Amino acid sequence: xxxxxxxxxxxxxxxxxxxxxxxxxxxxxxxxxxxxxxxxxxxxxxxxxxxxxxxxxxxxxxxxxxxxxxxxxxxxxxxxxxxxxxxxxxxxxxxxxxxxxxxxxxxxxxxxxxxxxxxxxxxxxxxxxxxxxxxxxxxxxxxxxxxxxxxxxxxxxxxxxxxxxxxxxxxxxxxxxxxxxxxxxxxxxxxxxxxxxxxxxxxxxxxxxxxxxxxxxxxxxxxxxxxxxxxxxxxxxxxxxxxxxxxxxxxxxxxxxxxxxxxxxxxxxxxxxxxxxxxxxx
Numbered sequence: 410x411x412x413x414x415x416x417x418x419x420x421x422x423x424x425x426x427x428x429x430x431x432x433x434x435x436x437x438x439x440x441x442x443x444x445x446x447x448x449x450x451x452x453x454x455x456x457x458x459x460x461x462x463x464x465x466x467x468x469x470x471x472x473x474x475x476x477x478x479x480x481x482x483x484x485x486x487x488x489x490x491x492x493x494x495x496x497x498x499x500x501x502x503x504x505x506x507x508x509x510x511x512x513x514x515x516x517x518x519x520x521x522x523x524x525x526x527x528x529x530x531x532x533x534x535x536x537x538x539x540x541x542x543x544x545x546x547x548x549x550x551x552x553x554x555x556x557x558x559x560x561x562x563x564x565x566x567x568x569x570x571x572x573x574x575x576x577x578x579x580x581x582x583x584x585x586x587x588x589x590x591x592x593x594x595x596x597x598x599x600x601x602x603x604x605x606x607x608x609x610x611x612x613x614x615x616x617x618x619x620x621x622x623x624x625x626x627x628x629x630x631x632x633x634x635x636x637x638x639x640x641x642x643x644x645x646x647x648x649x650x651x652x653x654x655x656x657x658x659x660x661x662x663x664x665x666x667x668x669x670x671x672x673x674x675x676x677x678x679x680x681x682x683x684x685x686x687x688x689x690x691x
Contacts, residue, residue, distance in 0.1 A: 574675075
């Protein structure tokens with residue numbers, strides 16, 4: 410795996426073609442990249458292999474992107490089976506997942522999951538001082554596995570993507586983009602005090618990145634236009650102006666990761682599972 414520093418962003422490109430951070434005895438390969446408050450792991454999961462996480466202090470998110478049958482077990486309770494694309498909230502504690510056929514899954518953990526953070530290829534970089542620390546959660550889900558099939562989520566005019574949360578995490582799993590993005594309808598923006606991890610699962614993309622000027626000219630940077638394949642992970646720091654463009658024909662899949670959950674998305678009523686949390690907006 411290679412990491413390139415661009416305008417302060419960390420890009421891990423085409424991870425499936427490079428050396429993984431972790432290889433299981435059955436041949437599954439995992440690549441992990443962390444931000445200050447979260448860690449994202451992409452795993453090429455072989456048939457009948459098992460991924461077990463022990464004594465996690467927080468819920469984590471599992472993204473199943475195809476029709477391979479994925480089973481999830483939690484603290485000795487009956488197995489939950491996922492047979493189509495879905496987002497799964499796995500409670501804190503010990504859990505195991507497996508696949509009946511080869512597939513690629515994405516898992517998102519909080520930075521309080523110390524072992525998962527240590528696996529990240531960039532874990533020695535330390536927290537970005539511009540990022541607000543991850544607070545202890547004030548809301549809690551329940552202790553059951555919750556499966557949200559994407560097929561049950563119809564398109565809705567005015568809703569931004571498909572946003573889900575845990576007590577401490579948030580992801581936006583965008584609908585598949587067919588073909589290139591309209592270059593006259595990009596959305597450059599920045600975040601003052603939190604990071605964004607952009608995960609591409611299918612298709613080619615370009616991350617356009619700009620560092621704002623400050624009074625110190627030595628801090629100025631040229632714009633970057635990072636071309637990435639799939640899968641890839643790009644960590645975008647606070648204050649960096651960014652927008653992402655799908656390029657080329659065919660399907661393109663993009664996921665954005667944040668921690669803690671974004672209050673602006675909650676206020677808009679865009680979070681699909683907010684009702685699972687105390688104080689969540691329906």
